Amino acid sequence: MDPTISIVIPIHGQLHYTKQCLAAIHRFTKLPYEVILVDNGSAKKTAQFVTIQDHRMGERVRGLRNDVNRGFAASMNQGMRQAKGDYLVLLNNDTLPSYRWAEQLLAPFRQDPSVGMTGPVSNRVIPEQKIKVSITRRKAIHRFCRRFNQANPARWRESKRLSGFCLALPRRVWQRVGEWDECFGLGTYEDDDYSYRIRKEGLRLIVAGDTYVHHFGSRSFRKRGSKEFYKILGQNRRYFLRKWNLSTPPGGLI
DSSP states (O other): OOOSEEEEEEESSOHHHHHHHHHHHHHHOOSOEEEEEEEESOOHHHHHHHHHHHHHHTTSEEEEEESSOOOHHHHHHHHHHHOOSSEEEEEOTTEEOOTTHHHHHHHHHHHOTTEEEEEEEBSSSOGGGBOOOOOOSHHHHHHHHHHHOOOOGGGEEEESOOOTTEEEEEHHHHHHHOOOOGGGTTSSSHHHHHHHHHHHTTOEEEEEEEEEOEEOOOHHHHHHOHHHHHHHHHHHHHHHHHHTTOSSOGGGOO
16 A cells, blocks of 8 residues: 655654654654655665664665765655655654644645644744643653644644644645755755745645644754854845845744
């Protein structure tokens, strides 16, 4: 059976989080799925893990390997080109999917064909998707999600942008909008850019307010230090504005 969803996960080190994320996907994803791990020049131990998963899990988990860190957008494009699912889920490795996460992220597409992309609420995320949650332990997070993740379209809301830490979109939308812009390099603003492109196609962005996915928070960027992070953020912000001939980002983007 072909997968309903293809889950693309870029990896740059942080093997503990990758293992934890994969275990949660296997436990809580009830729809037919595949996982595509895109390793961006990780150290030997992580690279070996991706290779082992590729061989051991067969069609369920596939691994792609880059000798260097090609960045978020490039790794997403690599994974999506290999994807077989009708829906694409783009997921950071430092997340913890839980009860009913995938089904509820896909629900808005099935109700409204004008929806182009969805994202969950979380703890470490842009203001449009953020809720106040103080839990950090895995079991406590799953207990919270078991109560919180109850299907309720009344909690969906439209947004001008969605964070790239966890996104879902139909394959037809990806084919229509195109690949992610790899000029954003290692990362930041590529998700704002893709959100903007989807909206320019007349499609809507929906925050699935009934769906929580925990985000441990930009672990790869933290290793680079705050000074380097803000340098990259500033460069990509300027590129985004030049690309779309804007003086300020639309819709309150930073």
